[in-house]
Amino acid sequence: MYKKLFVIILSVFILLSACTTTPANNEEVNNDETPQEQKEGERDKEYKDQLVDDEIDFEKIRPNELGKIMVLMYHQIGPEEKEWIRTPDNFRRDLQTLYDHGYRLVSLRDVLKGEISVPAGLTPVVITFDDGTEGQFRYIEKGGEWVIDPDSAVGILLEMNEKNPGLGTAATFFVNTNPFRQPEHTKRKLEELIQFGMDIGNHTLTHPNLSQITTPEEMERQMGGLVKEIQSYLPDYQIDTLALPFGAHPKEELYPYAIKGQYQGTEYHHKGILLVGSHPSHSPFHKDFNPLRIPRIRGEDLIEYGYLYYWLEYFEKNPHLRYISDGDPRYVTIPEELLNEVDLSNFQGKKIRTY
Numbered sequence: 001m002y003k004k005l006f007v008i009i010l011s012v013f014i015l016l017s018a019c020t021t022t023p024a025n026n027e028e029v030n031n032d033e034t035p036q037e038q039k040e041g042e043r044d045k046e047y048k049d050q051l052v053d054d055e056i057d058f059e060k061i062r063p064n065e066l067g068k069i070m071v072l073m074y075h076q077i078g079p080e081e082k083e084w085i086r087t088p089d090n091f092r093r094d095l096q097t098l099y100d101h102g103y104r105l106v107s108l109r110d111v112l113k114g115e116i117s118v119p120a121g122l123t124p125v126v127i128t129f130d131d132g133t134e135g136q137f138r139y140i141e142k143g144g145e146w147v148i149d150p151d152s153a154v155g156i157l158l159e160m161n162e163k164n165p166g167l168g169t170a171a172t173f174f175v176n177t178n179p180f181r182q183p184e185h186t187k188r189k190l191e192e193l194i195q196f197g198m199d200i201g202n203h204t205l206t207h208p209n210l211s212q213i214t215t216p217e218e219m220e221r222q223m224g225g226l227v228k229e230i231q232s233y234l235p236d237y238q239i240d241t242l243a244l245p246f247g248a249h250p251k252e253e254l255y256p257y258a259i260k261g262q263y264q265g266t267e268y269h270h271k272g273i274l275l276v277g278s279h280p281s282h283s284p285f286h287k288d289f290n291p292l293r294i295p296r297i298r299g300e301d302l303i304e305y306g307y308l309y310y311w312l313e314y315f316e317k318n319p320h321l322r323y324i325s326d327g328d329p330r331y332v333t334i335p336e337e338l339l340n341e342v343d344l345s346n347f348q349g350k351k352i353r354t355y
């Protein structure tokens with residue numbers, strides 16, 4: 001029969017390991033141990049009543065919510081395949097292959113919040129696009145009406161989700177000024193992205209090499225200027241992630257301005273910072289996860305370290321290293337031997353479950 005589950009209620013007080021080059025994301029940890037434990041005990045009882053644990057065969061599914069997550073990086077979608085350009089059909093093939101191998105699209109924002117909601121046994125994957133080029137989200141005129149280009153990334157994501165139930169449409173678009181390059185449609189596009197469950201991220205105002213910026217003012221203009229522009233269309237929208245242009249880091253003394261600041265009265269605060277290349281990310285529940293240094297994998301055909309099809313094969317060969325969902329975002333379910341690798345200090349209220 002099914003192996004017995006152990007529900008472990010932990011108040012986790014594991015020190016965040018300070019990163020050598022970036023400030024750690026030191027969230028306040030609740031040290032008021034006793035009341036918290038009592039509260040969690042009550043809540044746990046409620047959860048248990050609702051849960052149908054004994055219908056999930058953990059030995060068969062082998063959930064591992066400390067496994068690695070691929071964050072894929074795309075740039076242009078265009079008619080000819082080249083470095084940094086994916087054709088529409090190749091992007092379709094990427095999504096189909098991911099779906100067929102048990103991956104489902106989740107939002108980067110949800111990963112950072114630890115709210116990873118995919119069915120039991122499946123694996124989350126994050127899609128990101130840099131540079132806000134037209135091929136990512138284009139409107140074309142058809143029979144006197146403006147419609148989404150079915151060969152643009154947004155059109156393809158919608159189409160593939162239609163064809164593959166449960167795939168999802170989540171993706172994050174890291175844009176610069178004049179996102180998607182059809183100014184007359186910008187407002188509509190940004191509003192629709194949100195409706196489709198997609199996110200907008202910061203890729204700076206003008207795409208500079210941040211390592212060459214020398215003043216806090218210019219850092220704040222590059223970060224806050226883009227947020228201000230997006231908020232001129234979507235006043236309530238909070239951008240909370242940044243993809244570094246060219247993957248280049250700002251000088252160390254200016255790094256804090258990549259995270260937080262303000263420009264002309266517009267404040268910004270990035271809770272996730274994405275790098276360029278080249279391997280899968282830790283799970284947000286892993287003690288070594290650093291939200292300010294999230295690596296990405298390139299969505300291209302080369303079967304080399306750093307590229308999608310290399311890592312797909314890698315996880316086929318090493319399924320124990322892949323994030324496998326337990327289907328219930330309230331729990332972080334892991335094989336018992338990984339217990340010393342978990343850190344839930346940024347995710348109060350989640351419970352660890354081992355098998």
Ligand SMILES: [Zn+2]
Nearest residue numbers: 130131245246
């Ligand atoms: Zn870029």
